[in-house]
Amino acid sequence: MTKKIGLYFGTFNPIHVGHLIIANHLAxxxxxxxxxxxxxxxxxxxIKKTLLEDHHRLTMVRIAVEDYPxxxxxxxxxxxxxPNYTVNTLAYLEExxxxxxxxxxxxxxxxxxxxKWKNYEVILERYSIYVYPRISEGTVETQFNNHKKIKKVDAPIIELSSTFIRNGIKSGKNIKPMLSSEVWKYLDEMNFYK
Structure with a gap:
């Protein structure tokens, strides 16, 4: 049986409980x-001073998903x-x-x-898109409403961002509940975002 894999792209700088809640809900x-x-x-x-090196962000994601098969x-x-484009990554993975x-x-x-995405029509033609709710400005283009490839998912609305977490760490706030305990431990030991 063909496995259906949802691809959740992001910098995950850092990965937080909001990301895990959305991903787990979809799984x-x-x-x-x-x-x-x-x-x-x-x-x-x-140049993005606040973006951790790739391997550190990957390590945090690996730590965060350890208990989720x-x-x-x-x-x-x-x-x-x-620079990388989603359409190219999808083609590579498919191959x-x-x-x-x-x-x-x-x-x-x-x-x-x-x-505005590169070759968005190709993505829409070849792949299903699972859309979770977010509170944000603006409206969805009419062409994407009721599109057969776009599935709106009734996932929890999580108003938590990596930027908020980084700013909280920088200003000495306790943001521990917003991260999995292992990710928090790694961040803290590495002295990230301070």
Whole structure:
């Protein structure tokens, strides 16, 4: 039987409980068999002081998903040419794992700007997109409403961001409940975001 894999892209800088809640919800309450956290590499052309090195972010995702058999960490984009586009990653994965059926996971905020993505029509034609709710400005393009490839998922709305967590750490706040305990331990030991 072909496994249906949901691809959840992000910098995960750091991965937090909101990411885990969304991914686990999709793995447990949709027809997806697994969810892969695809860690987006640092764009070498952009200086982003707050973005941890790729291997640290990947390590945190691996630590975070350890107890979830349906959730996995993926570094697939680390070896692909930069800048990377989702359409290229999807094509690469499809070729490498021809026995799997890949889908895209995105927040409703991303769907609102989806028409700006490189080759978005190709993505829409070839892959299902699972959209979880987000509170955000703007509206979804009419062409994406009731589209047969776009599945709106009734997942919990999580208003938590990695930026909020990084800022909290920097200003000495206790953000421990927002991260899995193992990720918190790793961040704390490494003195990240301070």
């Amino acid at each position: 447990e309450f949709s027809d997806l068999d697994e969810v892969w956290f695809v860690v987006t590499p640092h764009n070498p052309h952009k 349906k959730l996995h960490a993926s570094n697939v984009e680390f070896d692909l040419p930069q 490498k794992y021809s026995e799997k059926n890949f889908c895209l996971i995105m927040g409703e905020d991303n769907l609102k700007s989806f028409q």
